[in-house]
Amino acid sequence: MAQTILVVDDDTKLRQMVRLYLEREGYRVVQAANGRDALFTARFEKPDLVLLDLMMPEMGGFDFIRNFTRESDAPIIVLTARVEESDKVVGLELGADDYVTKPFGVQELVARVRAVLRRAGQQSRQPEILRSGALSLDRAGRTVTISGTPVSLTPSEFDLLETFMLSPGRAFSRLDLLETVSGDAYEGYERTIDVHIRNLRTKIEPVPSQPRYIQTVYGMGYRFAAEAR
Numbered sequence: 001m002a003q004t005i006l007v008v009d010d011d012t013k014l015r016q017m018v019r020l021y022l023e024r025e026g027y028r029v030v031q032a033a034n035g036r037d038a039l040f041t042a043r044f045e046k047p048d049l050v051l052l053d054l055m056m057p058e059m060g061g062f063d064f065i066r067n068f069t070r071e072s073d074a075p076i077i078v079l080t081a082r083v084e085e086s087d088k089v090v091g092l093e094l095g096a097d098d099y100v101t102k103p104f105g106v107q108e109l110v111a112r113v114r115a116v117l118r119r120a121g122q123q124s125r126q127p128e129i130l131r132s133g134a135l136s137l138d139r140a141g142r143t144v145t146i147s148g149t150p151v152s153l154t155p156s157e158f159d160l161l162e163t164f165m166l167s168p169g170r171a172f173s174r175l176d177l178l179e180t181v182s183g184d185a186y187e188g189y190e191r192t193i194d195v196h197i198r199n200l201r202t203k204i205e206p207v208p209s210q211p212r213y214i215q216t217v218y219g220m221g222y223r224f225a226a227e228a229r
Contacts, residue, residue, distance in 0.1 A: 002028040003117060006047035008038040008064065009079065010056045018051065021106045022113070035059030039067055047074055049117055051109075052096075054080040062094060069095040073140075075116045079104070093155050130165040132225070135204060135213060137165055146204060157200045160193075164214060164224035173221040197222055 005022055007015050010033050019029040030045045032038035036059040042050070050068065054061035065076060075097040097116050100109060130137040134147040142158055144151045153161065163172070163180045174193045201208040215223050 002026055003048040004028045004030060004045055005113065006030050006032065006038060006042055006045060006050045008032045008035065008050060008056070008061075009053040010034060011053070017106065018109065021110060025110055027113075033057075035061060035064030035067075038064055042068060042072065042074075046072075049074055049113060049120070050076045051113070052076055052078050054078060065094040065096060075120045077109075077112060077116060079109075130162070132165060132168065132213065135165075137162060144204070151203050153200070153203060156196055157203070160196055160200060161204070164222070168224045169226035171217045171220055171223045177221060193221070 005027050007018050007022075007029060008031075009015050009018075012033070015031050015033075019031065022029050030041055030047065032041045034056045038050070038052070039059070052061050052064060061078060061080070068074075068076070076095065077098040077100060078096045079100050079102060081102040097120075098112055100112060128138065128140050130139065136145045137158075138144070139162060144153055144158065144161065159180055160177060163177070177193045177196075197214060198208075201211050201214055204213060205211045213225055215225055217223050
């Protein structure tokens with residue numbers, strides 16, 4: 001069965017162009033002209049992925065993301081002419097999976113769609129509850145506990161910990177991890193990962209200065225202990 005993609009944009013010509021290319025690639029495409037109609041359509045069509053504009057009448061993209069992510073875990077790629085870094089951060093923190101700035105090449109967009117759907121498929125085959133020692137992470141509920149006690153993590157900290165626990169023993173570079181939390185990897189900003197790791201260790205490690213779970217890989221980045229006690 002073809003995967004369904006919901007295209008949400010108030011630009012009719014752009015929607016039709018994107019639909020044409022996606023259908024050529026074998027996807028089933030449904031459309032909406034604003035966030036409110038998109039929520040209605042999504043409830044009936046159950047899309048596998050959403051391509052979403054930010055600036056729309058009735059309901060904008062940010063409000064759509066807030067409502068949609070309460071009902072679905074389908075990935076979202078934001079399409080927008082807005083280029084402010086703050087807008088990108090807000091979209092990603094709300095739950096968007098990727099960000100494409102207009103004007104864009106359609107072939108690039110199709111490649112992004114394939115990549116995001118592939119990642120979503122890989123994640124869906126992983127267990128919903130990840131455990132290591134006293135640490136437990138509920139991927140669906142986005143909660144973390146230590147010996148049953150809830151731990152409050154930021155969205156970026158949760159995404160980092162989930163990435164680590166899905167691949168215990170694997171060494172991640174700072175750029176790899178930056179892409180996990182921001183959707184892009186910018187050289188020169190990778191040291192911000194050290195701040196996230198320091199904060200995460202403070203919250204989950206019994207002794208943060210002697211980490212049991214998140215280990216430093218000198219000269220590269222970090223890894224999650226393959227067998228944390």
